[in-house]
Amino acid sequence: MELLNNYEVQIKDLCKSYENHKVLHNFSMNFTKNKITVITGPSGCGKTTLLNIIGSIEKEYSGQVISPNNSISYIFQEDRLLPNLTVYENIAFVLKSTMSKEDMNAIINKYLNMVKLSEYKHKLPSKLSGGMKRRVAIARAFAYKSRLLLMDEPFKGLDDKLKMEIIDEFLKLHKEDRRTVILVTHDMKEAELLGDIICSMPSVE
Template sequence: MEGLEKTYKVVDLKKSYGELKVLDGINIEFKSGKVTAILGPSGSGKTTMFNILMDNIEDFSGEIIGFKDCSISSIFQEHRLIQWKSVYENIEFVLKDKIQKENLKGIIDKYLNLVGLKDYIDYYPKSLSGGMKQRVNIARAFAYPSEVLLMDEPFKSLDIRTKNDIYNLFRELMINSKRAVILITHDIDEAVALGDTIVIFSDKPTKIKAVIENKKGHESNVKNQIENIM
């Protein structure tokens, strides 16, 4: 649960599809309270690793440490909201088996307020913009009592202004969070904006080209460093 300090790892992770080698010996440590951005070109195996961590792929070699016995929440590129449920009901749906009934409303209200949607609790997804739908996703993911948050290209379809607003919101939510966050992205700006550690993947067969610690206040230098590597 949130509040526990844990470390999560992939050790010598390998995955092939027939003769096609996708992941070739990946070693990464993910830390509680930190965002690890996995950055690489399309088709570099990022989503394959995401699906292994989500337990959607079982046929691989290597070790996955810490993920099997932890709770995981996720945010995808698609909003994946239930169309016939309101904003409030979408969050309630994933929390109802995890949170005591008398505490549900307070928790949902708290996170909708944090993402700026307290006045939209009765709205349905069809009435929301793309950015608002992702705010609901973020509220739902942070309200859920998880130890790990996995995000697969979550802001890919948003315009630049909306992305920047979401980045600021996400950073605020992470201030007091103990979750280990894993962000899959092909966007250098996104990796620099959100990642505490940036892991750069090569093309297939995928290896790690570099691991960069993203020191706040040095974002432009970090971006230049990444561009030189990629």
């Protein structure tokens, strides 16, 4: 199975089960380069499992998956911040091997400003609310210049006003860097605002 030029990820006949529970069965899909593909569907239909397989977190499955797994950012449903590092240091942790200190500082400040957390950059995660931690995770993933960005319910827990502001900023950023995005959400309004391509995953019977 060869990766075609206009696709970032190709999946064919993907199957995944947890014990006797079948999550994905003969699932095939292509993800177009430089586009935002939004995946919706009922709970338990395999949306997060699909992201984990694409991101090489879940490695036990059958079928074919071709993806650039060495150039991926991932916004998980959980924040996954390093508790002993400040907000600034959490973002610097994924950047420090890829750019100069001056460039890194500018990038971190840019994205902390985007999620309205500049004044909290020297705080530890334990001093932040749940919504603030979510915003740090968003800033960290956006700051790392991956070719593929995986987003699993990225705006969950944010109030509507802040969510819309971050979505607006994200769409502006996407026009600039044109990375490939695969986003999972239950929110059809989010899907319609963000998606170049929207698809719904059915439950496996």
